[in-house]
Amino acid sequence: MQEQNVGTSPAPSRAVQFVRSFGGPEMLSLREVPVPQAGPGQIRVRVTAAGLNPMDWFMTSDAGTAARFGLGLPCGFGTDYAGVVDQVGAGVTGFAAGDRVFGGALSRAIADHVIIDVAGTTAAGGAAHRTPDGVDDRTAATLTIAGCTAAAALAVVQPGPGDTVLVGGAGGGVGVFAVQLARLAGARVIGTGSAASAEALLALGAEPVTYGEGLADRVRALAPGGVTAALDLHGTDTVQAARDLGVPDKRITTIAARIDGITPANGADAAPGALEEIARLVATGRIRVPVAATFPVEQIGAAVELQAGRHVHGKVVIDL
Structure with a gap:
Protein backbone atom coordinates (compact mmCIF):
# COMPACT_ATOMS: atom_id res chain seq x y z
CA MET A 1 0.00 0.00 0.00
CA THR A 144 -7.51 1.28 27.06
CA ILE A 145 -5.63 1.07 30.36
CA ALA A 146 -8.62 1.15 32.72
CA GLY A 147 -10.80 -1.05 30.55
CA CYS A 148 -8.16 -3.72 30.00
CA THR A 149 -7.20 -3.72 33.69
CA ALA A 150 -10.83 -4.10 34.78
CA ALA A 151 -11.37 -6.93 32.29
CA ALA A 152 -8.24 -8.72 33.52
CA ALA A 153 -9.27 -8.33 37.16
CA LEU A 154 -12.73 -9.71 36.53
CA ALA A 155 -11.24 -12.64 34.61
CA VAL A 156 -9.42 -13.65 37.80
CA VAL A 157 -12.53 -13.73 40.01
CA GLN A 158 -15.10 -14.58 37.30
CA PRO A 159 -18.22 -12.96 38.78
CA GLY A 160 -21.67 -14.13 37.77
CA PRO A 161 -25.26 -14.37 38.93
CA GLY A 162 -25.46 -15.17 42.63
CA ASP A 163 -22.13 -13.49 43.39
CA THR A 164 -21.67 -10.50 45.68
CA VAL A 165 -18.48 -8.71 44.68
CA LEU A 166 -16.64 -6.22 46.89
CA VAL A 167 -14.78 -3.64 44.78
CA GLY A 168 -12.23 -1.51 46.60
CA GLY A 169 -11.68 1.87 44.95
CA ALA A 170 -14.88 1.50 42.94
CA GLY A 171 -15.08 5.16 41.93
CA GLY A 172 -11.61 5.31 40.38
CA GLY A 173 -10.72 4.93 36.73
CA VAL A 174 -10.56 1.11 36.78
CA GLY A 175 -13.46 0.85 39.22
CA VAL A 176 -15.80 2.64 36.82
CA PHE A 177 -15.39 -0.25 34.38
CA ALA A 178 -15.08 -3.08 36.91
CA VAL A 179 -18.34 -2.21 38.66
CA GLN A 180 -20.34 -2.03 35.46
CA LEU A 181 -18.80 -5.15 33.92
CA ALA A 182 -19.50 -7.12 37.10
CA ARG A 183 -23.09 -5.89 37.08
CA LEU A 184 -23.47 -6.90 33.43
CA ALA A 185 -22.23 -10.36 34.43
CA GLY A 186 -25.15 -10.56 36.86
CA ALA A 187 -23.31 -9.95 40.13
CA ARG A 188 -24.29 -7.73 43.03
CA VAL A 189 -21.55 -5.13 43.61
CA ILE A 190 -20.57 -3.36 46.81
CA GLY A 191 -18.10 -0.55 46.14
CA THR A 192 -15.83 1.21 48.60
CA GLY A 193 -15.25 4.94 48.46
CA SER A 194 -15.46 8.15 50.43
CA ALA A 195 -18.78 9.36 51.76
CA ALA A 196 -18.74 11.98 49.01
CA SER A 197 -18.56 9.29 46.33
CA ALA A 198 -21.77 7.50 47.33
CA GLU A 199 -23.95 9.10 44.68
CA ALA A 200 -21.42 8.42 41.94
CA LEU A 201 -21.15 4.76 42.96
CA LEU A 202 -24.92 4.35 42.99
CA ALA A 203 -25.04 5.76 39.47
CA LEU A 204 -22.62 3.03 38.35
CA GLY A 205 -24.75 0.31 39.90
CA ALA A 206 -22.72 -0.30 43.06
CA GLU A 207 -23.95 -0.22 46.63
CA PRO A 208 -21.61 2.25 48.36
CA VAL A 209 -19.72 1.59 51.57
CA THR A 210 -17.10 3.87 53.10
CA TYR A 211 -13.54 2.61 53.20
CA GLY A 212 -11.29 2.67 56.26
CA GLU A 213 -11.23 1.00 59.66
CA GLY A 214 -14.21 -1.27 60.25
CA LEU A 215 -14.78 -1.94 56.53
CA ALA A 216 -15.47 -5.64 57.02
CA ASP A 217 -18.14 -4.91 59.63
CA ARG A 218 -19.87 -2.38 57.39
CA VAL A 219 -19.85 -4.79 54.46
CA ARG A 220 -21.16 -7.60 56.67
CA ALA A 221 -24.07 -5.40 57.72
CA LEU A 222 -24.81 -4.56 54.09
CA ALA A 223 -24.48 -8.14 52.87
CA PRO A 224 -25.34 -10.53 55.72
CA GLY A 225 -25.45 -13.37 53.19
CA GLY A 226 -21.75 -12.94 52.57
CA VAL A 227 -19.32 -11.70 49.93
CA THR A 228 -18.07 -14.19 47.35
CA ALA A 229 -15.39 -12.25 45.42
CA ALA A 230 -13.32 -9.10 45.77
CA LEU A 231 -11.22 -6.70 43.69
CA ASP A 232 -8.77 -4.38 45.43
CA LEU A 233 -8.16 -1.56 42.96
CA HIS A 234 -6.25 0.70 45.34
CA GLY A 235 -4.02 -1.08 47.85
CA THR A 236 -4.49 -3.92 50.33
CA ASP A 237 -7.31 -2.86 52.69
CA THR A 238 -10.02 -4.50 50.59
CA VAL A 239 -8.04 -7.74 50.46
CA GLN A 240 -7.88 -7.83 54.27
CA ALA A 241 -11.59 -7.09 54.57
CA ALA A 242 -12.43 -9.78 52.02
CA ARG A 243 -10.36 -12.35 53.89
CA ASP A 244 -12.05 -11.33 57.14
CA LEU A 245 -15.37 -11.94 55.39
CA GLY A 246 -14.33 -15.43 54.36
CA VAL A 247 -13.67 -14.83 50.66
CA PRO A 248 -11.19 -17.47 49.41
CA ASP A 249 -7.90 -16.13 48.04
CA LYS A 250 -8.61 -17.59 44.60
CA ARG A 251 -11.54 -15.16 44.25
CA ILE A 252 -9.61 -12.06 45.30
CA THR A 253 -7.39 -9.98 43.02
CA THR A 254 -5.32 -6.79 43.19
CA ILE A 255 -3.98 -4.36 40.60
CA ALA A 256 -1.72 -2.12 42.68
CA ALA A 257 -0.22 -4.51 45.26
CA ARG A 258 1.35 -7.95 45.42
CA ILE A 259 0.12 -10.18 48.25
CA ASP A 260 1.08 -13.81 48.88
CA GLY A 261 -1.72 -16.12 47.83
CA ILE A 262 -3.54 -13.50 45.73
CA THR A 263 -3.45 -13.54 41.93
CA PRO A 264 -2.73 -10.02 40.66
CA ALA A 265 -4.36 -8.60 37.53
CA ASN A 266 -2.55 -6.72 34.78
CA GLY A 267 -4.21 -5.03 31.84
CA ALA A 268 -1.66 -6.60 29.51
CA ASP A 269 -3.25 -9.96 30.34
CA ALA A 270 -6.76 -8.97 29.22
CA ALA A 271 -8.26 -11.51 26.86
CA PRO A 272 -8.05 -10.81 23.13
CA GLY A 273 -11.04 -8.76 22.10
CA ALA A 274 -11.82 -7.56 25.64
CA LEU A 275 -11.13 -3.92 24.80
CA GLU A 276 -13.19 -4.03 21.62
CA GLU A 277 -16.08 -5.51 23.60
CA ILE A 278 -15.85 -2.73 26.17
CA ALA A 279 -15.90 -0.14 23.39
CA ARG A 280 -18.96 -1.84 21.93
CA LEU A 281 -20.70 -1.76 25.31
CA VAL A 282 -19.92 1.94 25.59
CA ALA A 283 -21.21 2.58 22.07
CA THR A 284 -24.49 0.82 22.85
CA GLY A 285 -24.94 2.63 26.15
CA ARG A 286 -24.51 -0.43 28.37
CA ILE A 287 -21.37 1.04 29.97
CA ARG A 288 -21.16 4.69 30.93
Whole structure:
Protein backbone atom coordinates (compact mmCIF):
# COMPACT_ATOMS: atom_id res chain seq x y z
CA MET A 1 0.00 0.00 0.00
CA GLN A 2 1.22 3.46 -0.82
CA GLU A 3 1.64 5.98 1.95
CA GLN A 4 -1.56 7.91 2.63
CA ASN A 5 -1.91 11.34 4.17
CA VAL A 6 -4.77 13.55 5.30
CA GLY A 7 -4.15 17.26 4.86
CA THR A 8 -0.86 18.91 5.71
CA SER A 9 0.64 18.28 9.14
CA PRO A 10 1.79 21.33 11.05
CA ALA A 11 5.50 21.74 11.62
CA PRO A 12 6.54 21.53 14.30
CA SER A 13 4.25 19.35 16.40
CA ARG A 14 3.79 19.44 20.20
CA ALA A 15 4.47 16.81 22.85
CA VAL A 16 4.35 16.74 26.66
CA GLN A 17 7.74 15.55 27.88
CA PHE A 18 10.14 15.18 30.77
CA VAL A 19 13.33 16.80 29.56
CA ARG A 20 15.82 17.43 32.38
CA SER A 21 14.63 14.80 34.86
CA PHE A 22 11.74 12.60 35.84
CA GLY A 23 9.52 13.65 38.74
CA GLY A 24 6.21 15.29 39.49
CA PRO A 25 3.97 17.34 37.22
CA GLU A 26 6.17 20.40 37.73
CA MET A 27 8.82 18.66 35.61
CA LEU A 28 6.54 18.26 32.58
CA SER A 29 6.96 20.58 29.59
CA LEU A 30 4.86 21.14 26.49
CA ARG A 31 7.51 21.22 23.75
CA GLU A 32 7.65 21.74 20.03
CA VAL A 33 9.04 18.64 18.32
CA PRO A 34 9.47 17.53 14.70
CA VAL A 35 6.38 15.94 13.18
CA PRO A 36 6.98 12.16 13.31
CA GLN A 37 6.64 10.14 10.11
CA ALA A 38 5.01 6.72 9.79
CA GLY A 39 7.39 4.03 8.59
CA PRO A 40 6.57 0.62 7.12
CA GLY A 41 3.94 -1.17 9.18
CA GLN A 42 3.07 2.01 11.06
CA ILE A 43 0.32 4.60 11.21
CA ARG A 44 0.46 8.16 12.46
CA VAL A 45 -2.43 9.34 14.58
CA ARG A 46 -3.40 12.98 15.03
CA VAL A 47 -4.30 12.81 18.71
CA THR A 48 -7.39 14.73 19.79
CA ALA A 49 -7.75 13.49 23.38
CA ALA A 50 -5.62 11.62 25.93
CA GLY A 51 -6.81 10.02 29.17
CA LEU A 52 -4.78 10.04 32.39
CA ASN A 53 -4.11 6.98 34.56
CA PRO A 54 -2.24 6.50 37.86
CA MET A 55 0.41 4.45 36.05
CA ASP A 56 1.35 7.54 34.00
CA TRP A 57 2.75 9.47 36.94
CA PHE A 58 3.83 6.39 38.91
CA MET A 59 6.23 5.06 36.29
CA THR A 60 7.77 8.48 35.63
CA SER A 61 8.04 9.55 39.28
CA ASP A 62 11.81 8.99 39.41
CA ALA A 63 14.63 7.75 37.19
CA GLY A 64 14.83 4.32 38.81
CA THR A 65 11.15 3.55 38.34
CA ALA A 66 11.23 4.89 34.78
CA ALA A 67 14.17 2.63 33.95
CA ARG A 68 12.16 -0.42 35.05
CA PHE A 69 9.66 0.45 32.33
CA GLY A 70 12.39 1.03 29.76
CA LEU A 71 11.97 4.81 29.79
CA GLY A 72 14.77 7.36 29.42
CA LEU A 73 15.07 11.12 28.89
CA PRO A 74 13.69 12.91 27.02
CA CYS A 75 10.48 11.03 27.75
CA GLY A 76 6.87 11.56 26.76
CA PHE A 77 3.89 11.25 29.06
CA GLY A 78 0.52 9.51 29.07
CA THR A 79 -0.58 6.25 27.50
CA ASP A 80 -4.28 6.37 26.50
CA TYR A 81 -5.11 8.28 23.32
CA ALA A 82 -7.84 8.79 20.72
CA GLY A 83 -7.72 10.56 17.40
CA VAL A 84 -7.66 10.18 13.62
CA VAL A 85 -5.19 8.35 11.39
CA ASP A 86 -3.50 10.98 9.24
CA GLN A 87 -0.65 8.98 7.69
CA VAL A 88 -0.33 5.32 6.77
CA GLY A 89 3.03 3.67 6.17
CA ALA A 90 3.96 1.11 3.55
CA GLY A 91 2.49 -2.35 3.98
CA VAL A 92 -0.39 -1.31 6.25
CA THR A 93 -3.72 -2.74 5.11
CA GLY A 94 -5.90 -2.59 8.22
CA PHE A 95 -6.14 1.19 8.53
CA ALA A 96 -6.65 4.10 6.18
CA ALA A 97 -6.14 7.82 6.51
CA GLY A 98 -9.22 9.35 8.10
CA ASP A 99 -10.04 6.37 10.33
CA ARG A 100 -11.00 7.21 13.93
CA VAL A 101 -8.90 5.16 16.34
CA PHE A 102 -8.07 4.80 20.03
CA GLY A 103 -5.53 2.80 21.95
CA GLY A 104 -2.36 2.97 24.01
CA ALA A 105 1.19 4.19 23.46
CA LEU A 106 3.28 3.80 26.60
CA SER A 107 4.35 7.17 28.02
CA ARG A 108 4.07 9.10 24.75
CA ALA A 109 0.36 9.58 24.08
CA ILE A 110 -0.02 13.23 25.09
CA ALA A 111 1.25 14.71 21.85
CA ASP A 112 -0.23 16.13 18.69
CA HIS A 113 0.96 13.06 16.79
CA VAL A 114 1.81 9.53 17.85
CA ILE A 115 3.31 6.75 15.75
CA ILE A 116 1.73 3.31 16.21
CA ASP A 117 3.03 -0.06 15.04
CA VAL A 118 -0.07 -1.80 13.72
CA ALA A 119 1.28 -5.15 14.97
CA GLY A 120 2.42 -3.71 18.30
CA THR A 121 1.12 -3.59 21.85
CA THR A 122 0.50 -0.71 24.23
CA ALA A 123 3.87 -1.38 25.89
CA ALA A 124 5.83 -2.04 22.70
CA GLY A 125 5.16 0.02 19.60
CA GLY A 126 1.67 1.11 20.57
CA ALA A 127 -1.75 -0.32 19.77
CA ALA A 128 -4.67 1.02 17.76
CA HIS A 129 -8.34 0.01 17.62
CA ARG A 130 -11.17 1.43 15.57
CA THR A 131 -13.36 3.85 17.50
CA PRO A 132 -16.99 2.71 17.18
CA ASP A 133 -19.64 5.09 15.96
CA GLY A 134 -21.36 6.63 18.95
CA VAL A 135 -18.18 6.90 21.04
CA ASP A 136 -16.67 10.39 21.13
CA ASP A 137 -12.91 10.87 21.28
CA ARG A 138 -12.82 12.01 24.91
CA THR A 139 -14.57 8.81 25.96
CA ALA A 140 -12.47 6.64 23.66
CA ALA A 141 -9.35 8.12 25.26
CA THR A 142 -10.36 6.67 28.64
CA LEU A 143 -10.81 3.05 27.60
CA THR A 144 -7.51 1.28 27.06
CA ILE A 145 -5.63 1.07 30.36
CA ALA A 146 -8.62 1.15 32.72
CA GLY A 147 -10.80 -1.05 30.55
CA CYS A 148 -8.16 -3.72 30.00
CA THR A 149 -7.20 -3.72 33.69
CA ALA A 150 -10.83 -4.10 34.78
CA ALA A 151 -11.37 -6.93 32.29
CA ALA A 152 -8.24 -8.72 33.52
CA ALA A 153 -9.27 -8.33 37.16
CA LEU A 154 -12.73 -9.71 36.53
CA ALA A 155 -11.24 -12.64 34.61
CA VAL A 156 -9.42 -13.65 37.80
CA VAL A 157 -12.53 -13.73 40.01
CA GLN A 158 -15.10 -14.58 37.30
CA PRO A 159 -18.22 -12.96 38.78
CA GLY A 160 -21.67 -14.13 37.77
CA PRO A 161 -25.26 -14.37 38.93
CA GLY A 162 -25.46 -15.17 42.63
CA ASP A 163 -22.13 -13.49 43.39
CA THR A 164 -21.67 -10.50 45.68
CA VAL A 165 -18.48 -8.71 44.68
CA LEU A 166 -16.64 -6.22 46.89
CA VAL A 167 -14.78 -3.64 44.78
CA GLY A 168 -12.23 -1.51 46.60
CA GLY A 169 -11.68 1.87 44.95
CA ALA A 170 -14.88 1.50 42.94
CA GLY A 171 -15.08 5.16 41.93
CA GLY A 172 -11.61 5.31 40.38
CA GLY A 173 -10.72 4.93 36.73
CA VAL A 174 -10.56 1.11 36.78
CA GLY A 175 -13.46 0.85 39.22
CA VAL A 176 -15.80 2.64 36.82
CA PHE A 177 -15.39 -0.25 34.38
CA ALA A 178 -15.08 -3.08 36.91
CA VAL A 179 -18.34 -2.21 38.66
CA GLN A 180 -20.34 -2.03 35.46
CA LEU A 181 -18.80 -5.15 33.92
CA ALA A 182 -19.50 -7.12 37.10
CA ARG A 183 -23.09 -5.89 37.08
CA LEU A 184 -23.47 -6.90 33.43
CA ALA A 185 -22.23 -10.36 34.43
CA GLY A 186 -25.15 -10.56 36.86
CA ALA A 187 -23.31 -9.95 40.13
CA ARG A 188 -24.29 -7.73 43.03
CA VAL A 189 -21.55 -5.13 43.61
CA ILE A 190 -20.57 -3.36 46.81
CA GLY A 191 -18.10 -0.55 46.14
CA THR A 192 -15.83 1.21 48.60
CA GLY A 193 -15.25 4.94 48.46
CA SER A 194 -15.46 8.15 50.43
CA ALA A 195 -18.78 9.36 51.76
CA ALA A 196 -18.74 11.98 49.01
CA SER A 197 -18.56 9.29 46.33
CA ALA A 198 -21.77 7.50 47.33
CA GLU A 199 -23.95 9.10 44.68
CA ALA A 200 -21.42 8.42 41.94
CA LEU A 201 -21.15 4.76 42.96
CA LEU A 202 -24.92 4.35 42.99
CA ALA A 203 -25.04 5.76 39.47
CA LEU A 204 -22.62 3.03 38.35
CA GLY A 205 -24.75 0.31 39.90
CA ALA A 206 -22.72 -0.30 43.06
CA GLU A 207 -23.95 -0.22 46.63
CA PRO A 208 -21.61 2.25 48.36
CA VAL A 209 -19.72 1.59 51.57
CA THR A 210 -17.10 3.87 53.10
CA TYR A 211 -13.54 2.61 53.20
CA GLY A 212 -11.29 2.67 56.26
CA GLU A 213 -11.23 1.00 59.66
CA GLY A 214 -14.21 -1.27 60.25
CA LEU A 215 -14.78 -1.94 56.53
CA ALA A 216 -15.47 -5.64 57.02
CA ASP A 217 -18.14 -4.91 59.63
CA ARG A 218 -19.87 -2.38 57.39
CA VAL A 219 -19.85 -4.79 54.46
CA ARG A 220 -21.16 -7.60 56.67
CA ALA A 221 -24.07 -5.40 57.72
CA LEU A 222 -24.81 -4.56 54.09
CA ALA A 223 -24.48 -8.14 52.87
CA PRO A 224 -25.34 -10.53 55.72
CA GLY A 225 -25.45 -13.37 53.19
CA GLY A 226 -21.75 -12.94 52.57
CA VAL A 227 -19.32 -11.70 49.93
CA THR A 228 -18.07 -14.19 47.35
CA ALA A 229 -15.39 -12.25 45.42
CA ALA A 230 -13.32 -9.10 45.77
CA LEU A 231 -11.22 -6.70 43.69
CA ASP A 232 -8.77 -4.38 45.43
CA LEU A 233 -8.16 -1.56 42.96
CA HIS A 234 -6.25 0.70 45.34
CA GLY A 235 -4.02 -1.08 47.85
CA THR A 236 -4.49 -3.92 50.33
CA ASP A 237 -7.31 -2.86 52.69
CA THR A 238 -10.02 -4.50 50.59
CA VAL A 239 -8.04 -7.74 50.46
CA GLN A 240 -7.88 -7.83 54.27
CA ALA A 241 -11.59 -7.09 54.57
CA ALA A 242 -12.43 -9.78 52.02
CA ARG A 243 -10.36 -12.35 53.89
CA ASP A 244 -12.05 -11.33 57.14
CA LEU A 245 -15.37 -11.94 55.39
CA GLY A 246 -14.33 -15.43 54.36
CA VAL A 247 -13.67 -14.83 50.66
CA PRO A 248 -11.19 -17.47 49.41
CA ASP A 249 -7.90 -16.13 48.04
CA LYS A 250 -8.61 -17.59 44.60
CA ARG A 251 -11.54 -15.16 44.25
CA ILE A 252 -9.61 -12.06 45.30
CA THR A 253 -7.39 -9.98 43.02
CA THR A 254 -5.32 -6.79 43.19
CA ILE A 255 -3.98 -4.36 40.60
CA ALA A 256 -1.72 -2.12 42.68
CA ALA A 257 -0.22 -4.51 45.26
CA ARG A 258 1.35 -7.95 45.42
CA ILE A 259 0.12 -10.18 48.25
CA ASP A 260 1.08 -13.81 48.88
CA GLY A 261 -1.72 -16.12 47.83
CA ILE A 262 -3.54 -13.50 45.73
CA THR A 263 -3.45 -13.54 41.93
CA PRO A 264 -2.73 -10.02 40.66
CA ALA A 265 -4.36 -8.60 37.53
CA ASN A 266 -2.55 -6.72 34.78
CA GLY A 267 -4.21 -5.03 31.84
CA ALA A 268 -1.66 -6.60 29.51
CA ASP A 269 -3.25 -9.96 30.34
CA ALA A 270 -6.76 -8.97 29.22
CA ALA A 271 -8.26 -11.51 26.86
CA PRO A 272 -8.05 -10.81 23.13
CA GLY A 273 -11.04 -8.76 22.10
CA ALA A 274 -11.82 -7.56 25.64
CA LEU A 275 -11.13 -3.92 24.80
CA GLU A 276 -13.19 -4.03 21.62
CA GLU A 277 -16.08 -5.51 23.60
CA ILE A 278 -15.85 -2.73 26.17
CA ALA A 279 -15.90 -0.14 23.39
CA ARG A 280 -18.96 -1.84 21.93
CA LEU A 281 -20.70 -1.76 25.31
CA VAL A 282 -19.92 1.94 25.59
CA ALA A 283 -21.21 2.58 22.07
CA THR A 284 -24.49 0.82 22.85
CA GLY A 285 -24.94 2.63 26.15
CA ARG A 286 -24.51 -0.43 28.37
CA ILE A 287 -21.37 1.04 29.97
CA ARG A 288 -21.16 4.69 30.93
CA VAL A 289 -17.79 6.41 31.34
CA PRO A 290 -17.96 9.44 33.63
CA VAL A 291 -15.40 12.06 32.57
CA ALA A 292 -14.76 14.04 35.73
CA ALA A 293 -12.66 16.81 34.19
CA THR A 294 -11.08 17.91 30.92
CA PHE A 295 -8.06 20.17 30.50
CA PRO A 296 -6.36 21.75 27.50
CA VAL A 297 -2.89 20.32 26.98
CA GLU A 298 -1.38 23.63 28.10
CA GLN A 299 -2.70 22.83 31.61
CA ILE A 300 -1.12 19.37 31.84
CA GLY A 301 0.40 20.09 35.28
CA ALA A 302 -2.96 20.93 36.86
CA ALA A 303 -4.57 17.90 35.24
CA VAL A 304 -1.95 15.51 36.60
CA GLU A 305 -2.17 17.05 40.07
CA LEU A 306 -5.93 16.50 40.09
CA GLN A 307 -5.70 12.91 38.85
CA ALA A 308 -2.84 12.03 41.21
CA GLY A 309 -4.88 13.17 44.18
CA ARG A 310 -6.97 9.98 43.70
CA HIS A 311 -10.21 11.69 44.73
CA VAL A 312 -11.67 12.16 41.26
CA HIS A 313 -14.90 10.26 40.54
CA GLY A 314 -14.25 9.19 36.97
CA LYS A 315 -11.63 9.97 34.36
CA VAL A 316 -9.46 13.02 33.61
CA VAL A 317 -8.93 13.80 29.91
CA ILE A 318 -6.50 16.09 28.09
CA ASP A 319 -7.69 17.86 24.94
CA LEU A 320 -5.20 18.44 22.12
